[in-house]
Amino acid sequence: MSRRTCNTLKPCTEPPYKSGQGSANDNNANQPYPTLDAAISATYAAKSTAKLKSKLYDSYVRAIRWATDRIGDAGIIAYVTNSGWITGNTTAGLRLAMPEEFSALYIYDLRGNQRQSDWRAEGGKIFDDGSQTGAAILIAVKNPAATGPCQIHYRNIGDGLSRDDKLAIIAKSELPTMAWETISPNEEGDWVDPRDEAFISYTPIAVKRGSDDLAIFTDYSGGLKTNRDAWVYNFSAAQLADSMSATIDFYNEQVDAYQRAVAANPELAVEDAVAYDEAKISWSSGLLPKVQRGQRISYQPTHRRLAMYRPFCKMHVYFDDDLNDRRGRLHYLYPREDLPNFGFFVPNPGNLAPPFLSLMTDALPDLGAAGISAVNFYPRWTYQTRAGGGQLTLDDSAQADTEYRRVDTISPQVLATYRAALGDDISTDDIFYYTYGLLHSPQYRQRFAADLKKMLPRIPPPAAREHFDAFTHAGHTLSDLHRGYETAAPYPLLETTTGALNGTPQETLRVTKMRFKSKTDRSVLIYNSQLTLSGIPEDAHRYRLGSRSALEWIIERYQIKTDSRGSGIVNDPNTWCSEHDDPRYIVDLIKRIVTVSVKTMSIVDSLPPI
Template sequence: MTNRDAWAYNASQTKLATNMTSMIGFYNAEVERFNAAHPRLDTKARQAKVDGFIDTDPTRISWTHNVKQDLVRNNFYTFEPECMISSLYRPFTKQWLYYNRRFNERVYQMPRIFPNAAADNIAIMVKQRPTENSQLALIVNAPPELQTDGGAQSFPLYLYDEAAQASKDDLFAEPSEGGLRRRDAITDAGLAHFASAYPGESIGKEDLFYYVYGILHSPDYRERFADNLSKELPRIPAVKKAADFWAFSKAGRALADLHLNYETVEPYPLTIEAKGTLTDADYRVEKMKLAKKGDKTTVIYNHRITLKGIPEAAWDYVVNGKAALDWVMERQAVRTDKASGIVNDANDWATETMGNPKYPLELFQSVVTVSLETMKIVKALPALDI
């Protein structure tokens, strides 16, 4: 939770660097100005003066409690380029994040799951207040943004601990860069609990991890435990048959492959109607919209391109309260933050990061495929016999 998304997130890595460098520079200047105005105040007196003193111009800085406290403590900061990493801002939408304890108001447990850009991990993200007819979970391989609808709990495959703090039990954890040790997040006791239900089966922790992802996609599970799921985190049952365990585990693995690699799945062959011959510049998107209210088979991509032949079933894959395709339409756009005036242009991710001006259009096509294949796997899940 950055509490300053307009500043700490951007589709452009270059613009993110510019925005954060500017804000940090302004913050440091405010520290100097405060020190000059109140050179002999103790910490308590500085605390009392800070709110009435600082310049709160939203085009220069986004103040939060933690950053004000840093000013009180006379802390100065520099821009750190290595803090810019890829983050899942919304389902099927990545942006650059300035991943930094000082300028993210709350990092929670994310540094133990995704300590840096080089750390390899995946996590099952579960919404704390799932909406009706929406999938409970989405797998992620980058730090996810805490969303305004209640955020999420993340259950990772691995945990990263500081090597100096690793206990004797972690001596065989895999070493990682930066003085970190990686260990399995699923405990031996957790694995033993499920393995004991299926004598003679060779079940590993990854198998169990994907079983969880498969179970969380079960319509039977969501319906049977809807009341519990509205109040508490999911509890994972053991199904009766080993064959069903493997069916859920293999389905979970297939779903994870789709949801993590959504950018590289085969784009669905939509009919693309274009006015005239298209150049790279003609794929620029400002805001997609349905061609006609109530008709989801046609989307106006921009003033020159219309997408037709969208299967209605593609809108059935709902995650975090919206169809996956709605997330793409919402986020593949140009947005201006009212307070700061900062522009976040999805086309920047397409050109700078992906090197492909067609990326927003092709992403929409790919997520059509992801949505159809997801629902095909979900409908083929076995009945929940526990």
């Protein structure tokens, strides 16, 4: 299959306000622009403090950079853009650079980002193209006669407006007569929702590896990024084995086909030689080079692990060097299935950060475990080989005789600081649980909401020993509750059957897609056509993890889903029940999550002020 090309400043299939491509299967990568990208590197990227700066090379950002250079010292550019750059952490460099190059900026935020956790407030989308992206109008003016700093004008179109309402407002808007908010950016490039100055004085939860700066944790990892979730995750261990075996077989066929093709044509690019068949494989930038090197892959049953895919939703995962696109440092935290660990994840600050959340788990965390945003995972321990070793791999046979030592991830410098302030009996366990407890503080989350969208958490020092002890106790209790959610006491919900229960327990308790009785009555859950669960207390809905309550996460994840991208792989939560010989697993899980939710909110409500 020949590779499609595109000579414009945007991907062929994407509107100008959207970014990137879904996967390498799209066969539609952004075209390289060496001169333009060098200009972005010297301006927007140079001023950005984000670790991942790839979003600065999206097509609409490239278009802004190109137009800025194209008009020279005088002129006006006007674009409809993605609205994420207005508040995004990665695009802070863009916001810092633009006022240095323009005399006036007008930003009309049209909202409509359907991927935000508060998507109802975002209102309708401006473009009816199937995208979930918010939009904004940017007008940037270069006036050589202007004096003084750049004037930044911002207007928010409003909350909860429909698409038609927004278009009607835009049609009546005239630039000279519109009411604009004047923005005074801070040093970090915040235009909207500026961060709290006190936040920066607190101890970072983690810093860049190799840095000498003080931080709570010495090691952490991003979540597992597979780039092929439909193949690599499943409720069924048997289905996972079948899916992985099939895609590995197809991959190896492509390795052989490429070797034959390149022998006849040494200049042939690997992208032009492999088959893009979404029913059989999901290609990624990490997998194609392996084909080029002639690297074959074999299925390893021992690479199956348990993962926390979404809050309180565990699935089997194929944890593998070759077929996971990015593993972060998870192989140091979970080098073998028989080496336990646990920790908590929080959303990675960025364009799509939901309301802040934190959740403890003893399973491998998926990159999207928080839902919308990628996560960072802060473990209780990391593992090192006793030989003082090098890179840990996932090849169990090579590690059979290797002994590991467990390493504490709480900084010894932080421990010394806390002991000096609070007493010599403070332990690293105490600091770990203090951190988890404090991250659940409603006061902390509310006051620093803007900061937590832009930066990793920073931990304020305890005001007194009793303050520290209260958060430590709460954090320990929450940790036990959240890690042990599958063994929590089921909440006494009323089970009501409709009609005769025909068939085996597996059949009568089979779930397809659960729902609440109505939007206004969330005390009753329709489990299936034969069973309803009632008596859900309102406190169960108060415990929210980002955009959903814990119970809503169960409803959203525990339904039969067929991969929509073309593989046809079915992910059926009922298979978890059958393979664990527990037909009541999902019913009891709902009851247990209600218990966990109610107890969590009781603990959170009793937390002291920070």
